Amino acid sequence: MLNDDPALRAREETRQRVRQAVKELGYQPNRIARSLRTATSNTLGLVIPNFENPIWAVVVDGAETEADARGKTLIVASAARTPGRVQQFLDLGAHGGLDGILIATAGQTDTPPADAPVPWLLLNRRAEGSRRYLLLDDEAAAHRATTALIDLGHTRIAHLSGPAHAESAGRRTSGYRKAMADHGLAPGPILEADYSFTGGNTATDALLAAGAETTGVVVANIASASGLLVGLRAHGKHVPDDISVIAIHDHPLAGAFDPPLTTVSMPLFEMGRRAVALLLDTDPQDAIEETIPDGIELIPRASTAPPKA
Amino acid sequence: MLNDDPALRAREETRQRVRQAVKELGYQPNRIARSLRTATSNTLGLVIPNFENPIWAVVVDGAETEADARGKTLIVASAARTPGRVQQFLDLGAHGGLDGILIATAGQTDTPPADAPVPWLLLNRRAEGSRRYLLLDDEAAAHRATTALIDLGHTRIAHLSGPAHAESAGRRTSGYRKAMADHGLAPGPILEADYSFTGGNTATDALLAAGAETTGVVVANIASASGLLVGLRAHGKHVPDDISVIAIHDHPLAGAFDPPLTTVSMPLFEMGRRAVALLLDTDPQDAIEETIPDGIELIPRASTAPPKA
DNA sequence: CTGAAAGCGCTAACAA
């Protein structure tokens, strides 16, 4: 009766009286006791690498939206300062503390075993021996970005990649390579940044040294691209007249960059949303190997133009 | 023994054997049962308005750092899509589900009653009838920003404020007013944006209409400032030659803006850190009315210069 | 010092 069970046969008036009493007495069911009893919590966890990178904001938003729609509470934490965060959430989630965990981090130990105490799903990362992941089509996005430069007439195109240890970075690099090959072009210099402003900024020297004749750069993300823009400016290079820059992932602030940055957007909100749906709707034992098919889109701004010569 | 209680007298060898057994059997204490028994959870909650605004990333970072240092788990959620998020966390926290809650949102119903089931603290918001808050010195930051323009020689300075319902926005506006008054200047036009890119962008028209002779603008935050920069560019106005722009709160990406945006940084990390410390170290019944004293700093970039005429 | 037992508040199973 306290749970307002509709299967329970009782007069509507009685129901009302109970509800009234519950309200007046301020009765709050003890969730802890309930969780102990049922080994469920109506709560989902999400571990992201950090809160700085704005792409996670969108993923979280999508995940929260879907969780809310299903009456679940989503709690988020980052592994930025604590490599053991995934393990911590696994502990939190054991014995029904969490009904499921989404893992967006890429640490060595961030892939739970198959017999983990909580259902889990990796976000945009494949891992050796795991068959539970939801991917963005990073390769297609990088391919799209590279093709955009090629379509403008560029042939000498460099790539500022993400860190070697990130699996998604590898898929982007591979999309860049494929696009070049598809158009019969030799890949240009590939330099490793680390998805950060500083990484992109310090890579500027190497980029200019590696290929003086480079007219376009495909950058693995916005933060690196912003660093690159600042670096190029410092070297007296003009974007896009001297060199075109395009980055993967979009963000509103990219429109305020100098110059406004052309990007390729990815379905981040949908990834968060879909991840929660998959986590709740599938058997934790089943494999999930899914890539989000749509939502890759060119956002043209002012950092790309045909090569001058 | 299982808790490795140091008060317990036992041979070191025995301790080792127990630890070994615990490890081998993979024993994990049931946190739920423990919470039910002790009405504590070693977990803290933080509710932020959204994940998009990058300032929250820094606050969360500070809070996570302090929580980690104290062996607590911090969980985060946003109220972006769900106005009832604070209530939801209050429910989560009742009966020891959370040891405390930090509230950074500013909704009408986001101030818990004094007899809330969980200790709580408001972040950068004073609320009618509450005496539990930790503030940034928004007034000082706005004063600093305004003074920076005045020091450059500006006298016709406008203010692009935050939304009227945000208490922090009011403190910034008041800092702007005071700085103007301190230098014997009449306040310029004050326009309300909503802390967003779009808000700043659409306010451009009104700003240019309100004061044609305006040579400087103090913007309440970076997102609005980025929208304003784009808007001014669209109107053919050159920053800083035609008009100087300075914003409150700093972010690395502001260095990539067109032009790089001069800002005043705030001690956001420290706010997160201090908030966790206060939440854990004070009696939940005691009043906390604290403002973080230091950490306000001018970050000079290229969007500010002396007025031309 | 060691071991047994009560009980946190809930739900599910069972008995009436």
Next chain:
DNA sequence: TTGTTAGCGCTTTCAG
């Protein structure tokens, strides 16, 4: 259909 009870796993208390 309704009311009663056992028990989730832990900590704390109390008896041995």
